[in-house]
Amino acid sequence: MANPPTTMKIMQSVSPRSEPxxxxxxxxxxxxxxxxxxxxxxxxxNDLNTAIIAKEVGISVGSLYHYFPNKHAILYAMGKSWLxxxxxxxxxxxEWALEDMTLAHFIDQVVDINLRTYRQQRAVLRLVQAMFSVxxxxxxxxxxxxxxxxxxxxxFKRIGFKKHIRERERIARLYLxxxxxxxxxxVNQNERRAARTLADLKLMLTCVLDHHLNEPE
Numbered sequence: 113m114a115n116p117p118t119t120m121k122i123m124q125s126v127s128p129r130s131e132p133x134x135x136x137x138x139x140x141x142x143x144x145x146x147x148x149x150x151x152x153x154x155x156x157x158n159d160l161n162t163a164i165i166a167k168e169v170g171i172s173v174g175s176l177y178h179y180f181p182n183k184h185a186i187l188y189a190m191g192k193s194w195l196x197x198x199x200x201x202x203x204x205x206x207e208w209a210l211e212d213m214t215l216a217h218f219i220d221q222v223v224d225i226n227l228r229t230y231r232q233q234r235a236v237l238r239l240v241q242a243m244f245s246v247x248x249x250x251x252x253x254x255x256x257x258x259x260x261x262x263x264x265x266x267x268f269k270r271i272g273f274k275k276h277i278r279e280r281e282r283i284a285r286l287y288l289x290x291x292x293x294x295x296x297x298x299v300n301q302n303e304r305r306a307a308r309t310l311a312d313l314k315l316m317l318t319c320v321l322d323h324h325l326n327e328p329e
Contacts, residue, residue, distance in 0.1 A: 231299050
């Protein structure tokens with residue numbers, strides 16, 4: 113029996129029409145990103161479209177298309193900006209005197225600096241969900257994971273892990289999965305619940321990292 117025909121989903125372009133160079137154009141492009149962040153939080157991914165975005169920005173859909181060809185291109189730009197901020201955090205961590213830090217101090221600092229970045233990105237949970245579920249954005253999700261894992265594997269070596277790179281990468285993936293999901297929960301909790309969740313996160317990290325620090329090679 114013949115297989116039924118399948119339809120392939122055509123990937124939409126996520127490249128901006130052109131990089132804005134004039135001050136006014138740069139401000140307009142940023143306004144589009146800011147408004148999209150607000151709408152992503154209020155209306156959600158499925159109901160978000162360029163008509164709604166253009167209306168909230170106060171421009172025509174045609175004018176919006178001068179900056180971005182579709183909503184996925186706008187979301188891609190948002191995701192890329194967030195990814196850049198995570199990269200800056202990882203670079204800053206590498207500049208710390210990691211070899212001289214106690215494990216407790218390291219965990220406090222690494223959790224705090226990452227959480228600040230998650231809190232600065234509006235609608236971060238919806239954005240991360242889009243990066244995972246939307247085909248056009250999935251490469252950003254993969255790049256995020258690869259970047260965090262590779263950099264934290266280096267960090268773990270500097271804080272005293274005497275393990276092969278593959279094992280440090282395995283631990284770094286566990287670190288990523290635990291911290292990333294917890295940050296996405298914490299940003300939507302009230303202050304009291306967030307503090308308790310963060311305390312639990314730090315306790316879990318302490319147990320895992322301390323175990324591997326003191327484990328024989």
